[in-house]
Amino acid sequence: MTAKIKLIGVKKRFGSKVVLDGVDLAIEPHTSLVIIGGSGTGKSVTIKSILGIITPDEGQVLIDGEDVTHLKGADRDPLMKKFGMLFQGGALFDSLPVWENVAFGLIQGRGMARGRARDIAIAKLAKVGLGEDVAFLSPSELSGGMQKRVGLARAIAADPEIIFFDEPTTGLDPIMADVINNLIASTVKDVGATALSITHDMASARKISDHIAMLYGGKIIWQGPTDQIDNSGNEFVDQFIHGRAEGPIKMAVKA
Amino acid sequence: MNPFAAIGRAVLSLLAEIGRLALFTGRSLKALASPPFYLRLTLQQFVRIGYLSVPVVGLTALSTGAVLALQIYLGGNRYGAEAIVPQIVVLGITRELGPVIAGLMVAGRVAAAIAAEIGTMRVTEQIDALTTLSTNPVKYLVVPRLVAAVISMPILTAAGDSIGVFGGYLVATQNLGFTGSVYLKNTVDFATSADINSGLIKAAVFGFIVALMGCYNGFNSRGGAQGVGAATTNAVVSSCILILATDFVLTALLFHTA
Ligand SMILES: Nc1ncnc2c1ncn2[C@@H]1O[C@H](COP(=O)(O)OP(=O)(O)OP(=O)(O)O)[C@@H](O)[C@H]1O
Numbered sequence: 244m245t246a247k248i249k250l251i252g253v254k255k256r257f258g259s260k261v262v263l264d265g266v267d268l269a270i271e272p273h274t275s276l277v278i279i280g281g282s283g284t285g286k287s288v289t290i291k292s293i294l295g296i297i298t299p300d301e302g303q304v305l306i307d308g309e310d311v312t313h314l315k316g317a318d319r320d321p322l323m324k325k326f327g328m329l330f331q332g333g334a335l336f337d338s339l340p341v342w343e344n345v346a347f348g349l350i351q352g353r354g355m356a357r358g359r360a361r362d363i364a365i366a367k368l369a370k371v372g373l374g375e376d377v378a379f380l381s382p383s384e385l386s387g388g389m390q391k392r393v394g395l396a397r398a399i400a401a402d403p404e405i406i407f408f409d410e411p412t413t414g415l416d417p418i419m420a421d422v423i424n425n426l427i428a429s430t431v432k433d434v435g436a437t438a439l440s441i442t443h444d445m446a447s448a449r450k451i452s453d454h455i456a457m458l459y460g461g462k463i464i465w466q467g468p469t470d471q472i473d474n475s476g477n478e479f480v481d482q483f484i485h486g487r488a489e490g491p492i493k494m495a496v497k498a
Numbered sequence: 499m500n501p502f503a504a505i506g507r508a509v510l511s512l513l514a515e516i517g518r519l520a521l522f523t524g525r526s527l528k529a530l531a532s533p534p535f536y537l538r539l540t541l542q543q544f545v546r547i548g549y550l551s552v553p554v555v556g557l558t559a560l561s562t563g564a565v566l567a568l569q570i571y572l573g574g575n576r577y578g579a580e581a582i583v584p585q586i587v588v589l590g591i592t593r594e595l596g597p598v599i600a601g602l603m604v605a606g607r608v609a610a611a612i613a614a615e616i617g618t619m620r621v622t623e624q625i626d627a628l629t630t631l632s633t634n635p636v637k638y639l640v641v642p643r644l645v646a647a648v649i650s651m652p653i654l655t656a657a658g659d660s661i662g663v664f665g666g667y668l669v670a671t672q673n674l675g676f677t678g679s680v681y682l683k684n685t686v687d688f689a690t691s692a693d694i695n696s697g698l699i700k701a702a703v704f705g706f707i708v709a710l711m712g713c714y715n716g717f718n719s720r721g722g723a724q725g726v727g728a729a730t731t732n733a734v735v736s737s738c739i740l741i742l743a744t745d746f747v748l749t750a751l752l753f754h755t756a
């Protein structure tokens with residue numbers, strides 16, 4: 244079976260700073276993979292490279308077996324329709340009300356009538372625990388956690404084949420975080436989407452993923468089934484999942 | 499520090515900037531020519547760029563016309579040529595001051611607003627979000643602003659021209675002893691449609707410059723609030739400079755004098 248998403252030797256640097264140094268990763272269709280790794284290791288850059296927001300310096304990105312690394316402009320349109328993305332910072336359109344944010348891909352991307360798109364948007368908002376009253380507010384009137392959930396509703400609004408969640412539960416209370424975990428798990432199980440998520444929240448990672456990959460030093464240093472994470476035999480992974488300050492990963496802080 | 503290296507670096511970065519601007523212009527024009535067209539957004543931009551600029555453009559045109567009449571009267575007085583006020587006012591306003599002053603005012607209002615809005619969208623990843631929602635950001639953001647600015651500016655300038663001539667008329671009849679009917683007759687007899695059209699063509703070009711520089715600087719803003727602030731300043735300064743530079747070129751081209 245061809246992998247839904249495949250990265251081969253992806254490298255990216257900004258100026259002299261090497262962020263990705265040959266990332267290899269494969270995600271099977273209808274599975275959910277979580278990338279873990281320290282802050283600033285390039286997790287978001289990895290997702291943006293797959294989306295084409297950032298073009299890798301070297302290496303290839305394959306979607307459904309097709310090399311899309313350098314696909315640009317109109318050639319990229321059909322590909323983008325497969326994707327849904329929750330940005331780490333929300334990236335909601337502050338000039339549009341909440342419902343239009345959620346319905347944006349349906350109206351602009353797919354040409355759906357506004358009325359119908361609004362009904363779908365309100366249904367998706369309900370799935371992330373937001374009522375109809377929120378739909379007509381502006382994003383700036385929402386709390387951080389509410390904005391995150393609107394971003395999530397926008398990412399899944401068009402029922403994409405591949406969904407990227409950049410820290411879906413950061414900033415949510417533990418109960419709402421669990422609701423969102425269930426939602427992500429069910430979009431993969433019931434809808435058959437393929438998901439690639441980033442999270443620092445190990446409870447969430449265990450709940451939403453089939454596989455976990457750890458990014459460190461610009462490479463994937465460990466990848467395996469979620470139930471193997473406690474027996475990875477990798478001291479970097481162990482240090483990370485147990486959140487220990489001591490270990491092979493050194494944080495650049497001055498005492 | 500090697501001075502040649504410093505000059506070389508400055509020249510190279512200027513050339514790179516010009517290249518980037520040319521590429522951006524090309525992308526924008528290409529986006530302009532193919533669907534989808536965002537009618538609703540374009541109308542919204544007409545209101546913001548055109549309609550809401552009417553007060554500033556009107557006020558500056560009024561005072562420009564008034565002060566022009568006064569200066570020509572005082573200058574013409576030295577040769578006993580003060581009767582030429584209506585002719586010079588209408589010529590100066592329609593050919594030159596109407597479009598340039600409207601252009602500079604709109605640059606201050608609109609280029610700044612566009613750069614700040616698009617710059618904020620850039621640094622908060624809203625522009626990246628557009629691409630993930632199958633929407634071309636150039637079509638969605640740049641084209642409506644370009645179209646609205648290119649069409650609004652000649653209309654604004656036509657209104658400004660009339661208000662400017664009226665400003666001259668007010669001063670001439672109230673303070674300088676001109677008879678209203680004579681002033682208007684001299685104005686109308688003297689001005690040709692070429693005078694007026696040349697000004698309106700300039701205005702359209704200035705509208706293009708303002709929207710383009712606002713969008714370009716917004717799209718290329720980096721960093722947070724500071725980056726957006728720098729983009730806003732650059733948008734205003736660069737559109738003002740480009741307006742004055744192209745004004746000279748356009749004048750030479752339109753009147754075949756160079
Ligand atoms: N557009 C950019 N220009 C320059 N540097 C960038 C850019 N995007 C990311 N970087 C750099 O790349 C590195 C990785 O960033 P990235 O956002 O991928 O981190 P991350 O793993 O997602 O971290 P976090 O968990 O904190 O979100 C950072 O050091 C960042 O400074």
Ligand SMILES: [Mg+2]
Nearest residue numbers: 286287331409
């Ligand atoms: Mg990140």
